[in-house]
Amino acid sequence: MNITTGALFGILVIFFYLLTILNYLVKLINRKYGKRMKSHEKGYRVYTGFMKFIIKKHRLFGAAALLFLIIHIIIQYNAYQYLSQTGAAAASVLLLQVILGIYGSKKGMGKTRKWLYYHRTVAVLLPVVIAVHVF
Ligand code: HEM
Numbered sequence: 497m498n499i500t501t502g503a504l505f506g507i508l509v510i511f512f513y514l515l516t517i518l519n520y521l522v523k524l525i526n527r528k529y530g531k532r533m534k535s536h537e538k539g540y541r542v543y544t545g546f547m548k549f550i551i552k553k554h555r556l557f558g559a560a561a562l563l564f565l566i567i568h569i570i571i572q573y574n575a576y577q578y579l580s581q582t583g584a585a586a587a588s589v590l591l592l593q594v595i596l597g598i599y600g601s602k603k604g605m606g607k608t609r610k611w612l613y614y615h616r617t618v619a620v621l622l623p624v625v626i627a628v629h630v631f
């Protein structure tokens with residue numbers, strides 16, 4: 497396997513990260529523009545279908561990001577023979593995010609949703625550490 501394959505798996509991690517944060521965005525758009533969108537019944541049905549898909553598959557997308565990260569690490573470590581420090585930082589934050597997600601899934605959406613604030617905060621932090629690694 498060559499180095500570009502390694503980069504590809506890094507890009508896949510970013511792609512699935514983007515799908516996970518859509519979970520927040522689709523709901524936000526629905527909250528803000530849902531009423532207006534409803535006037536186009538057909539279009540709104542398509543939108544809610546998309547929204548439900550994004551919410552339902554959220555955990556799967558998060559797990560996929562982690563899976564591709566593991567592949568990325570294996571390939572890059574073999575290609576470069578060193579453990580990227582910025583990569584390790586980004587990976588730690590992503591791992592923390594997955595753990596928070598699993599914790600939240602077990603805890604549920606009850607009254608004390610402190611975990612969700614952390615989960616959202618880490619979602620914002622993640623692209624920052626990824627950018628440091630990639631650029
Ligand atoms: C969330 C975690 C990570 C993401 C999203 C990610 C993403 C990427 C991407 C997109 C590239 C290609 C950059 C380019 O070709 O310009 C890359 C390069 C690289 N990654 Fe990662 N990566 C992550 C974690 C890691 C980890 C934990 C390691 C440790 C082995 C690592 C090692 C590398 C290496 C060695 C390169 C190539 C050289 C460099 O840019 O430093 N990455 N990564």
Ligand code: HEM
Pocket residue numbers: 512513516517519520523551554555557558559561590593594596597598600601612615616619622
């Ligand atoms: C890259 C990884 C991930 C990112 C960036 C991420 C991001 C987010 C964001 C931004 C929200 C807020 C959505 C809202 O405000 O309603 C959220 C909600 C949530 N996340 Fe994640 N997440 C990730 C992985 C996971 C994983 C792996 C799990 C569980 C296994 C998980 C479980 C949840 C749960 C249960 C919610 C509550 C709302 C809902 O179910 O839609 N997340 N996530």
